[in-house]
Amino acid sequence: MADGSARSFKFWAPLAPKIMKTGLRHVLKRSEQSxxxxxxxxxxxxxFDIVINESPPNTVTNTQNRTLKDPGIKGNVWISKVKFPSPPEDSIRQVLFNAIEKLKKPxxxxGGYTEPELLPVEGEWTGYRANASAKTPELKISEExxxxEMMREVTxxxxxxxxxxxxxxxxxxxxxxxxxxxxxxxxxGRTFSVRYRLSPKHPFPAALLDALFAYMSLLYPPPGSLHTPVSPSDIVIAGDSAGGNLSFALLQLILELQRSSLKIKWYGEERDILLPAGVATSSPWLDITSSMPSIKNNQPYDYLPKHEMEYKKCSIWPADPPRKHMYVxxxxxxxxxxxxxxAKNWNGSCPIYIATGWEILADEEKICAMNIANQGVKVVFEExxxxxxxxxIILPKLPGSDLFFQNWARNITLMVDRPNDLVTNGTLIKAKTLxxxxLDVLGLSTLTYEKALEMINEKAAQSSSKSS
Structure with missing residues (x-):
């Protein structure tokens, strides 16, 4: 207990003056955000801003490990942990590598990437447990x-x-x-939360391979799976932030495989890769190069890194050979x-939902939404x-957060149950009154897709020249 108190004091003591200053400026209405x-x-x-932007450098290993400690399971939730075995065929890897090459510029x-191994993919089935309190412990029963029990409560x-x-x-x-x-x-419904491989130890396309593997496993369950085959029209791919990146990347990958008429050999059968009912994301990270103006312009309303992060050297970072980007x-x-x-071509895509704020990623989200909607795809955009x-996620007690989760879930439900009721639309939700x-989804930004692409390519060229 004493050690815990000491660690807590060590963490909070340097933060206290800065937090007090923020609180005072807010109460006196002297801050832009008040x-x-x-x-x-x-x-x-x-x-969040202090911890991310003003803390002394740590190692990537330590930073990563802090987010991988399991606090245990309790409360109004059913969780079943599973592992999908790898198929005997290598087809899923090869179609991914083929798509990577076909989507490159001529x-x-x-190449330019390390081909990841095909490994079993773990994840957690999650459902709502109605007859439980916030402190109800997990039942000591098998994962099966x-x-x-979870499926008994799924409606x-x-x-x-x-x-x-x-x-x-x-x-x-x-x-x-x-x-x-x-x-x-x-x-x-239920969710399957994927334990995909993390960079920098497992750079692109390892996480995307795991995401595709998980999607195929829902459609065509590997031997020993707890679930029965799930219709693609009942599946929505969802994610937040970097998970939003993977959600859009997985959708674009599926579209490319369909454009190329490719199938995946999966446990002895040639399988189609069918589109899901939709993709629904919160604050998706869509530009790894951080090239858009909102990266700087929206800093007063965000806590994401305001500069290139520095880390102490460890076994997994910096990489060998060195690179700027952890992920790729x-x-x-x-x-x-x-x-x-x-990505230029989104023709034939399933419906898409994007929720964002005045964050530093706002421009990339708006431009992506515009580009996709202008191709006739149904896009629901909420700012x-x-x-x-x-x-x-980080402000759970805010009334706007509860509204957001309801809207997120409502659009997911529409994608599955009443896709014809979905129409392209945009909405601005006011902070205090809700x-x-x-909003005009076709005109969310004055920046065009072409201009954004030019800015990204310029930034990417700079990154490549510095690392070479």
Whole structure:
């Protein structure tokens, strides 16, 4: 107990003066954000900002490991942990590598990435447990029994393939159990939260391979699976932040495989890769190069890194050979499956939902939404006034966060149950009143897709020249 108190004091002591200053400026209405935020929001965002932007450098290993400690399971949630075995065929890897090459620009060289192994994929089935309290412990029964109990309470055919956030090098299904629990509760369905491989030890395309593997496993369950085959029309791919990146990358990958008429040999059968019912994301990270103006312009309303992060040397970072981007070798940072904002062709896509705030990623989200909607794809875009990155997750007591989760779940449900009722629309949700104003999805930004692509390619070229 004494050690815990000492660690707590060591953490909070240097933060206290900065937090007090933030609180005072907010109360006196001297901050830019005070007309939009309550005091709790101002202090919470400032704490995240200090920890991310003003803390002394640590190693990537230590930073990563802090997000991988399982706090245990309790409360109104069913969780069944499973592992899908690898198929005997290598087809899923080869179609991924084929798509990576086909989506490159003609002048780009082949390869440029390490081909990941095909490994079993773990994840967590999650459902809402109604007859439990916040402190109800997990039942000491088998994972199979937990799955059966979960399915007894599932009231909808909706199945969410969830890809967690964490900058593609942090976090795990354990950190996003609450998110999955809420989505399961509000949809009446179930989620499968994927434990994909993390960079920098496992750079692109390892995480994307794991995501495709998980999707195929839902459609065509490997031997020993607890679930029966899930219709693609019942699946929505969802994710936050970096998980939003993977969600869009997986969708673009599926579209490319369909354009190429490719199938995957899966446990002895040639299998189609069918589109899901939809993709639904919170604050998706769509430009790995961070090239858009909002990266600087929206800093007052966000806590994400305001500069290039520095880390102490450890066994996994810096990489050997060196690269700027943890997730990918620098020459591929502007690839459509790495930075989905770059992807040009979204024809034939399933419906898409994007929720964002006034965060530093706002421009890339708006431009991507515009580009996709202008190709005739149904896009629902929600902008939450003055809100930071993934506000619904980090500010759970904010009324706007509850509204966001309800809207997220409602659109997921529409994608599965009433897709014809979905229409392209945009909404601005006011911070304090939650009043709404319409937004034109086809004109969300003055920046065009072509201009954004030019900026990304310029930044990518700079990254490649510095690392070479």
């Amino acid at each position: 007309k939009y935020w309550d005091l709790r929001t101002a202090i919470t965002v400032r704490i 002048e780009e060289a082949l 029994k937990k799955y059966e 909808s055919k909706t199945t969410i393939l969830y890809l967690h956030g964490g900058a593609l090098f942090l976090c795990d299904p354990i950190t996003h159990r609450n998110v999955n629990q809420k989505l399961a509760k509000f949809t009446g 070798n620098d020459p591929l940072c502007a690839h459509p499956l790495v930075s989905p904002l770059v 939450y006034e003055a809100m930071p990155h993934c506000f619904g 009043a709404t104003e319409p």
